[in-house]
Amino acid sequence: MEGRLEFDRWFGRPGTLVLQPTTLCNLDCVYCYLPFRRLSREMSPEVAQAVADSAADLIDRSGRLDIVWHGGEPLALGLRKFSALLAPFEELRHAGRIQHSVQTNATLIDNEWCDLLARHQVRVGVSIDGPAALNARRVDLRGRPALDRIVRGIGRLRDHGIRFSLIAVVGTEGIEQPESLLDFLAGLGPHTIGLVDDLIGICTLENSDPLQAAKFDNKPSWDNGKKGGFDNKPSWDNWSKKK
Numbered sequence: 297m298e299g300r301l302e303f304d305r306w307f308g309r310p311g312t313l314v315l316q317p318t319t320l321c322n323l324d325c326v327y328c329y330l331p332f333r334r335l336s337r338e339m340s341p342e343v344a345q346a347v348a349d350s351a352a353d354l355i356d357r358s359g360r361l362d363i364v365w366h367g368g369e370p371l372a373l374g375l376r377k378f379s380a381l382l383a384p385f386e387e388l389r390h391a392g393r394i395q396h397s398v399q400t401n402a403t404l405i406d407n408e409w410c411d412l413l414a415r416h417q418v419r420v421g422v423s424i425d426g427p428a429a430l431n432a433r434r435v436d437l438r439g440r441p442a443l444d445r446i447v448r449g450i451g452r453l454r455d456h457g458i459r460f461s462l463i464a465v466v467g468t469e470g471i472e473q474p475e476s477l478l479d480f481l482a483g484l485g486p487h488t489i490g491l492v493d494d495l496i497g498i499c500t501l502e503n504s505d506p507l508q509a510a511k512f513d514n515k516p517s518w519d520n521g522k523k524g525g526f527d528n529k530p531s532w533d534n535w536s537k538k539k
């Protein structure tokens with residue numbers, strides 16, 4: 297308890313807990329940095345129960361904890377097993393004390409998954425890097441492009457009225473064509489788009505040229521025009537209308 301009080305004194309109560317239900321991923325993106333993505337090491341329901349018990353203790357009386365299910369590919373765990381991991385959190389969720397999120401490549405999303413995600417009010421973030429040429433590094437274990445399956449999964453989310461955000465890793469090609477990248481992503485109907493250039497080397501993409509990256513980051517105003525300076529207004533206007 298003393299250690300816990302010391303932790304709180306220095307860091308405060310955590311607002312987010314990131315959980316890895318499985319190390320496995322059904323894709324094999326060229327830039328992926330996860331060493332165990334071909335292995336299936338799964339979280340057990342007992343561990344989920346223990347985390348839920350701890351989560352109850354971590355949340356301060358007025359607060360809420362975000363539980364982010366990350367991978368690997370979290371949905372590669374399978375619907376039944378994933379459902380069993382969510383079960384221990386139900387009391388906290390019904391009390392409004394936790395909020396689930398999942399970060400997924402969307403390739404496995406079908407109607408059953410949509411039902412589960414909707415039932416547990418899971419916020420969904422989808423990883424997609426852009427149209428075919430820009431998404432080419434995202435392939436399955438046989439090296440086949442994953443784009444069609446990602447877009448199909450996103451379509452299922454839309455069909456079920458499940459809101460989702462998109463996050464794209466932007467390499468040197470994408471950095472040169474921000475407007476078409478944004479138009480493609482916006483056309484999929486997300487509520488938010490996150491763009492990650494690899495200047496800081498999170499992934500194993502070739503590093504972007506710093507000047508190119510600065511141009512990408514600063515010239516178009518990605519924050520809905522609040523900073524001004526977005527040169528290609530039609531793209532942004534189109535996106536705003538689609539929202």
Ligand code: SF4
Nearest residue numbers: 321323324325328401
């Ligand atoms: S979908 Fe994510 S976890 Fe899977 S290979 Fe691609 S980057 Fe890695």
